[in-house]
Amino acid sequence: MSVRRIDQDHTRFRQIVRGKIKENLRRFVASGELIGKQGQKYVAIPLPQIVLPRFRFGDNKKNGVGQGAGEDGQPVPGQGDGQGQAGEDQGQHVLEVEVSLEELAKILGEELELPNIEPRGKKNVRAIAGRFTGIARAGPRSLRHFKRTFKEALKRQIASGTYDPQRPMIIPVRDDLRFRAVHTREVPQASAAIVYMMDVSGSMGREQKEIVRIEAFWIDTWLRHQYKNLEVNYIVHDAVAHQVDQHTFFHLRESGGTKISSAYELALQLIRDKYPSAEWNVYPFHFSDGDNWSSRDTERCVELLKNALLPQVNQFCYGQVKSAYGSGQFKKDLDQAFRADEKVVTTDIPDRDGILASIKAFLGKGR
Amino acid sequence: MGNLTPELAAIRDETRDLAKSYGLDFYEVIFELVDHDELNMVASYGGFPTRYPHWRFGMEYEQLTKSYAYGLSKIYELVINNDPCYAYLMRSNAITEQKLVMAHVYGHCDFFKNNAWFGQTSRKMMDVLANHGSRIRRYMDRHGVDNVENFIDVVHSLDNLIDPYSPFIVRDDPPEPEEQPARPEVKKMAAKDYMDRYINPPEFLARERKRMDAAAHRARQFPPKPMRDVLKFLLEHAPLELWEQDVLAMLREEAYYFAPQGMTKIMNEGWAVYWHSQLMTRHLCDASEIVNYCDAHSGTLATRPGQINPYKIGVELFRDIEDRWNKGRFGAEYQACDDPELRRRWLRPTDQGRDKVFEVRRIYNDVTFIDEFVTPEFAADQRLYVYGVNPSTGQLEIADHDWRKVKEQLLTALTNFGNPIIRVVDANHKNRGELYLVHDWSGAELQLEHAQMTLHNLHQLWKRPVHLETQESGKGRLLSFDGEQATSKEITPGLGGNLAVGSDKKDPG
Numbered sequence: 001m002s003v004r005r006i007d008q009d010h011t012r013f014r015q016i017v018r019g020k021i022k023e024n025l026r027r028f029v030a031s032g033e034l035i036g037k038q039g040q041k042y043v044a045i046p047l048p049q050i051v052l053p054r055f056r057f058g059d060n061k062k063n064g065v066g067q068g069a070g071e072d073g074q075p076v077p078g079q080g081d082g083q084g085q086a087g088e089d090q091g092q093h094v095l096e097v098e099v100s101l102e103e104l105a106k107i108l109g110e111e112l113e114l115p116n117i118e119p120r121g122k123k124n125v126r127a128i129a130g131r132f133t134g135i136a137r138a139g140p141r142s143l144r145h146f147k148r149t150f151k152e153a154l155k156r157q158i159a160s161g162t163y164d165p166q167r168p169m170i171i172p173v174r175d176d177l178r179f180r181a182v183h184t185r186e187v188p189q190a191s192a193a194i195v196y197m198m199d200v201s202g203s204m205g206r207e208q209k210e211i212v213r214i215e216a217f218w219i220d221t222w223l224r225h226q227y228k229n230l231e232v233n234y235i236v237h238d239a240v241a242h243q244v245d246q247h248t249f250f251h252l253r254e255s256g257g258t259k260i261s262s263a264y265e266l267a268l269q270l271i272r273d274k275y276p277s278a279e280w281n282v283y284p285f286h287f288s289d290g291d292n293w294s295s296r297d298t299e300r301c302v303e304l305l306k307n308a309l310l311p312q313v314n315q316f317c318y319g320q321v322k323s324a325y326g327s328g329q330f331k332k333d334l335d336q337a338f339r340a341d342e343k344v345v346t347t348d349i350p351d352r353d354g355i356l357a358s359i360k361a362f363l364g365k366g367r
Numbered sequence: 368m369g370n371l372t373p374e375l376a377a378i379r380d381e382t383r384d385l386a387k388s389y390g391l392d393f394y395e396v397i398f399e400l401v402d403h404d405e406l407n408m409v410a411s412y413g414g415f416p417t418r419y420p421h422w423r424f425g426m427e428y429e430q431l432t433k434s435y436a437y438g439l440s441k442i443y444e445l446v447i448n449n450d451p452c453y454a455y456l457m458r459s460n461a462i463t464e465q466k467l468v469m470a471h472v473y474g475h476c477d478f479f480k481n482n483a484w485f486g487q488t489s490r491k492m493m494d495v496l497a498n499h500g501s502r503i504r505r506y507m508d509r510h511g512v513d514n515v516e517n518f519i520d521v522v523h524s525l526d527n528l529i530d531p532y533s534p535f536i537v538r539d540d541p542p543e544p545e546e547q548p549a550r551p552e553v554k555k556m557a558a559k560d561y562m563d564r565y566i567n568p569p570e571f572l573a574r575e576r577k578r579m580d581a582a583a584h585r586a587r588q589f590p591p592k593p594m595r596d597v598l599k600f601l602l603e604h605a606p607l608e609l610w611e612q613d614v615l616a617m618l619r620e621e622a623y624y625f626a627p628q629g630m631t632k633i634m635n636e637g638w639a640v641y642w643h644s645q646l647m648t649r650h651l652c653d654a655s656e657i658v659n660y661c662d663a664h665s666g667t668l669a670t671r672p673g674q675i676n677p678y679k680i681g682v683e684l685f686r687d688i689e690d691r692w693n694k695g696r697f698g699a700e701y702q703a704c705d706d707p708e709l710r711r712r713w714l715r716p717t718d719q720g721r722d723k724v725f726e727v728r729r730i731y732n733d734v735t736f737i738d739e740f741v742t743p744e745f746a747a748d749q750r751l752y753v754y755g756v757n758p759s760t761g762q763l764e765i766a767d768h769d770w771r772k773v774k775e776q777l778l779t780a781l782t783n784f785g786n787p788i789i790r791v792v793d794a795n796h797k798n799r800g801e802l803y804l805v806h807d808w809s810g811a812e813l814q815l816e817h818a819q820m821t822l823h824n825l826h827q828l829w830k831r832p833v834h835l836e837t838q839e840s841g842k843g844r845l846l847s848f849d850g851e852q853a854t855s856k857e858i859t860p861g862l863g864g865n866l867a868v869g870s871d872k873k874d875p876g
Contacts, residue, residue, distance in 0.1 A: 005417060006408045009425030016422055022513070047433060050426060052524040053820035055787050055835075057811045063755040065776050066673040066765070067680070076673040076754045076763040107437060 017048045028052060105225030108218060115366030117226045130182040139179025148178035191229035192281040195267045198249065199288030201238040201258040203325035211321050212287045213250050215355050219285065222363055227281065233270060237263035259293045260330065261300040268308050282313040290320045290328035298330060302337045310343050315367045318346040319358050369397045378466055385646055386473040390725065393476035395451040402458045406442055407431040409455060414447040415496050419503035421519055443667065444468045448479040450490035463656040464663055470646040474639030484627040484732050487534035492624055499617045506610045518611055521824045522618045527786045528597035529619065531626045553579065593790035593805065600791045605828045629784045630732045637681015638728050640667065673754060673763065684736065687745050688727060689720035733781050737774060746770035787813055802829045806837035813837050815846065822848040
């Protein structure tokens with residue numbers, strides 16, 4: 001069959017998105033999205049788009065018309081998109097479907113072309129799993145295998161000549177009974193732990209936290225897809241570090257100085273106590289705007305990473321969220337110290353559009 | 368033609384005859400039975416089986432395919448304005464859905480044929496687009512895929528700069544005579560010498576002189592009047608290669624073909640829903656199908672918070688018009704009545720409803736449709752509201768239920784399809800052949816970053832410096848690109864282009 005024209009157009013589009021051809025268009029690639037629903041929340045599924053520049057109205061045109069219940073002054077649920085695009089004449093029917101986390105992870109994996117993770121420690125950790133795939137001669141009645149029992153009875157009756165095709169009556173006796181039985185086998189099981197660390201010093205604003213939240217959601221989703229057994233821990237720090245729960249992690253706003261080593265020390269302690277590297281795949285993620293208290297403390301961080309933390313973990317990820325006040329020095333320091341070390345991945349996240357690229361960098365190595 | 372199963376063909380015949388019996392009038396409709404992948408492909412091409420090669424269609428295809436595969440959305444109906452009309456049915460749809468889609472499609476086809484705004488569109492667009500495809504393919508063979516595609520990218524970034532009303536009006540004045548008329552003298556009133564100073568005072572003469580010079584300057588101005596069809600202006604005056612000119616002309620023609628669909632989205636969908644619900648509930652559905660029908664129908668009309676569903680608002684408005692004209696709720700007396708109770712009970716049966724909706728579908732477009740027929744009662748019944756950002760919380764909030772504000776907001780969004788109106792004002796700016804565009808200020812700011820990059824593209828066609836005058840934070844702003852450097856500076860609006868839009872009013876007089 002000849003190649004369809006749409007496939008040629010599609011291939012060309014994919015090549016532009018991957019940056020293979022037409023470098024000049026590369027900067028117009030935006031992360032478009034499909035909207036799905038996960039529980040009560042709407043989630044956006046990433047989908048690259050090329051948005052050509054046009055004369056168009058800017059963000060200040062947020063007003064719109066809506067329809068439905070609600071009094072003046074009530075918040076508009078969901079994000080209003082105004083009247084939507086008037087355009088081609090096709091009725092597209094948006095179905096509000098539930099997307100499971102499993103599916104979301106698959107979609108993310110497909111979109112970002114993430115490799116599956118090769119778990120560490122799978123030799124050490126084994127679990128016993130049982131499935132009813134076997135057959136036994138004894139067992140509880142509730143597990144009786146009717147078809148097998150019937151067959152056995154039929155075989156016996158034909159062999160013994162008591163079977164009459166004119167009056168096909170099969171009566172099983174005790175010996176004919178067959179039961180479903182558990183077949184046990186050992187399966188490797190991998191467990192993983194995530195340690196999120198976030199800088200909550202004064203310079204990390206609401207938008208920066210939102211970026212961290214979105215990124216953490218997707219990383220969680222992906223790692224959950226890869227590991228059955230995932231434990232998540234949250235650490236916040238300014239000049240001192242604390243372990244907190246998820247809600248606090250995303251909503252806390254402290255102010256004050258920043259001592260990153262405090263977080264690394266706490267993480268190290270946590271990993272030593274709870275997640276020995278022989279049995280766990282450990283993924284520390286650290287998000288900050290790149291300001292540290294002093295270069296002395298940065299040296300201490302590098303030392304901690306090099307000597308203590310890195311040997312215990314699969315990969316150490318540092319995401320630097322751009323803020324109005326952050327200097328961004330910390331990423332430079334890390335890059336310098338660990339240029340040769342594949343275990344350390346650092347990314348810049350300038351804005352929301354940078355989230356996907358950052359996730360791809362973190363998870364794209366399959367470690 | 369078409370490849371319908373005998374069962375579907377029978378349903379088609381029944382639906383067509385029913386639609387005709389209600390007075391719908393359409394070109395022949397050819398239904399094609401396709402699977403979802405073919406449907407996505409055709410939809411990516413805007414409903415046509417073939418277009419010119421471009422990654423944009425591939426992007427569209429990827430989006431449709433992905434959202435179909437993930438179960439997020441699917442295309443319900445797809446029909447194109449052509450003679451004959453082509454419409455597509457998804458093979459996997461249940462029979463009830465097929466009926467609904469057919470009834471819906473006949474509504475669209477009637478609208479295409481009869482709505483005045485479609486009057487100037489080509490009815491052989493299937494052939495035209497196929498020809499465009501092969502011509503552009505030929506240019507790609509001759510001049511290289513990248514060259515042609517880059518040029519198309521540039522045109523795409525400008526293709527909202529058209530004048531959707533121009534097919535209906537002659538905009539261009541007849542060409543001016545070539546030779547420059549001599550500078551005419553100011554006419555004086557007849558007066559005796561000693562009275563001359565009083566009857567023709569020198570200040571008056573000077574003022575007259577200035578006015579006439581300004582008029583003469585305007586006449587020499589190029590283009591003589593600000594021109595909204597920027598694509599046409601470029602086509603006629605930009606220094607383009609022949610193939611570039613041809614490609615630009617083709618893409619402009621396509622933009623004009625698709626424009627009426629944007630201008631009548633609400634009406635067109637409303638009309639189609641009006642007819643599918645009429646035909647389905649009165650004739651086509653049997654008792655076993657009614658629940659499935661309702662499910663599909665309500666899905667089509669579902670509203671999401673903070674959004675307007677054109678299907679919903681369109682059909683409700685058509686029904687409201689029919690109801691009002693059935694009950695005599697129109698005319699000067701009804702308009703003047705401001706007693707809500709009296710209006711609510713108004714009943715002077717005239718039974719002109721059906722005739723009225725047919726008339727409306729013939730001569731209105733979305734802007735006039737909303738402007739004329741959204742009434743206080745309608746806005747309240749439909750629970751329409753305006754929302755906006757509350758400055759103190761930064762949240763989107765319902766701002767107002769007042770019907771005037773709702774209408775105003777709707778009209779603002781619909782005007783020029785929600786695109787800014789931009790005109791060529793001066794093509795010889797500073798007497799150096801620079802192109803000067805002015806954004807018709809309507810209160811909303813442009814996305815300046817995009818505007819700057821668009822100027823970049825415009826420069827690729829014009830090849831001399833280009834300027835765009837707009838506003839930002841209440842001040843005039845001039846964006847420029849001279850081929851190397853992009854600049855942005857504050858200006859006093861209306862000065863740079865010598866004479867801005869509507870300058871007649873500003874004339875000293």
